[in-house]
Amino acid sequence: MKVETLAVHAGRTIEPGDPVSNSIVLSTVFQKSADGSLPSGHLYTRHSNPNRESLEACLAELEGGAVAAAFASGSAASMAVFHGLSHDDHVIAPQDIYHGTRVLLDKLYARWGLRISYVDLTDLSAIRKATTDSTRLVWIETPSNPLLTVTDIEAVANVAHEVGALVAVDNTWPTPIVQRPLTLGADMSIHSTTKYLGGHSDLLGGCVVAKSPDGLFEHVREFQTKGGGVPSPFDCWLLRRSIATLPYRMRAHCDNARTIAQELSQHPNVETVHYPGLSQHPQHAIAKRQMADSGGMLSFQVRGGRKAAFAVVSKVKLIAHATSLGGVESLIEHRASVEDPTTSTPENLLRLSVGIENVEDILADLMVALG
Numbered sequence: 001m002k003v004e005t006l007a008v009h010a011g012r013t014i015e016p017g018d019p020v021s022n023s024i025v026l027s028t029v030f031q032k033s034a035d036g037s038l039p040s041g042h043l044y045t046r047h048s049n050p051n052r053e054s055l056e057a058c059l060a061e062l063e064g065g066a067v068a069a070a071f072a073s074g075s076a077a078s079m080a081v082f083h084g085l086s087h088d089d090h091v092i093a094p095q096d097i098y099h100g101t102r103v104l105l106d107k108l109y110a111r112w113g114l115r116i117s118y119v120d121l122t123d124l125s126a127i128r129k130a131t132t133d134s135t136r137l138v139w140i141e142t143p144s145n146p147l148l149t150v151t152d153i154e155a156v157a158n159v160a161h162e163v164g165a166l167v168a169v170d171n172t173w174p175t176p177i178v179q180r181p182l183t184l185g186a187d188m189s190i191h192s193t194t195k196y197l198g199g200h201s202d203l204l205g206g207c208v209v210a211k212s213p214d215g216l217f218e219h220v221r222e223f224q225t226k227g228g229g230v231p232s233p234f235d236c237w238l239l240r241r242s243i244a245t246l247p248y249r250m251r252a253h254c255d256n257a258r259t260i261a262q263e264l265s266q267h268p269n270v271e272t273v274h275y276p277g278l279s280q281h282p283q284h285a286i287a288k289r290q291m292a293d294s295g296g297m298l299s300f301q302v303r304g305g306r307k308a309a310f311a312v313v314s315k316v317k318l319i320a321h322a323t324s325l326g327g328v329e330s331l332i333e334h335r336a337s338v339e340d341p342t343t344s345t346p347e348n349l350l351r352l353s354v355g356i357e358n359v360e361d362i363l364a365d366l367m368v369a370l371g
């Protein structure tokens with residue numbers, strides 16, 4: 001089936017007489033048969049629940065994976081992967097990794113015994129040089145946050161697999177509509193479903209989708225069902241409902257972002273635009289090869305430094321000044337001020353999550369703010 005059809009139907013089983021929209025199953029416990037077996041297949045909601053089961057089947061199908069585990073946030077999903085590693089295991093992560101994942105690695109997992117190297121993942125020889133006998137995982141995030149650097153997933157996966165390491169890709173920004181890491185050689189795809197998959201800035205969630213139910217994913221499942229950082233049945237239902245429109249929303253996000261990136265790149269008060277869909281983007285050729293479109297996220301550097309960037313943020317009216325991304329509404333944020341004081345994010349950089357409003361209205365708002 002094509003992706004638009006999967007987005008509506010994957011993971012949903014409707015029998016004659018059933019409601020067409022799946023019901024929300026709030027019960028935390030499920031009745032056993034006299035012999036102790038489980039006729040529904042469910043025992044207790046921390047282990048499994050019909051709404052989570054349906055969501056996980058849908059996520060696995062969309063990513064072309066064998067299995068998926070849903071979590072209460074994207075950060076909990078990332079933690080499940082790191083938790084599956086052992087003391088002294090080595091992880092290679094991108095230099096411009098999402099700030100929150102870096103905090104997880106540095107504050108929780110370094111203390112816990114993981115060894116982490118931050119590497120420029122656009123440089124394959126640097127990755128090779130960073131590998132050690134104990135490298136177990138290469139973590140990719142492409143396009144990166146907030147500089148939209150594109151990593152060649154297939155090339156990095158080849159290097160990682162040569163030394164027996166697994167590859168996990170944070171696929172939150174592109175979503176499986178724009179990029180399918182498992183088809184490019186990655187072993188796992190991770191999402192903050194809070195963003196585009198949820199799509200309406202009203203739910204928190206995450207997931208890990210894997211090519212194989214064995215190996216590291218077994219630990220992910222254990223972390224999920226024993227640790228219990230799971231989404232509620234309502235959040236699973238809401239997310240599954242939102243995914244039905246994901247292909248159409250992503251098309252609008254991408255079309256709008258492309259137009260805005262082109263317009264901004266010609267504006268005299270804009271120094272640089274970071275968007276993989278622009279021909280001048282340093283990894284445009286890789287993006288064209290591995291992404292079906294260019295995504296709904298972009299960042300740009302305002303001429304005049306930090307003060308000028310904040311002036312833009314204070315003048316926009318339609319675009320909300322808020323963190324996060326992937327919702328139907330456009331959001332803008334000055335990233336350096338929300339990241340660690342040691343961040344290398346430029347002080348004049350604004351990140352724009354382009355919504356699905358009419359592009360002329362978003363552009364008009366931006367043009368007034370930029371002067």
Ligand code: PLP
Pocket residue numbers: 073074075076098100101141145170172173191192193194204205206324
């Ligand atoms: N990965 C990326 C790329 C993100 O942008 C975020 C959140 O902004 C996360 C992971 C963490 O997701 P959550 O906020 O759902 O924990």
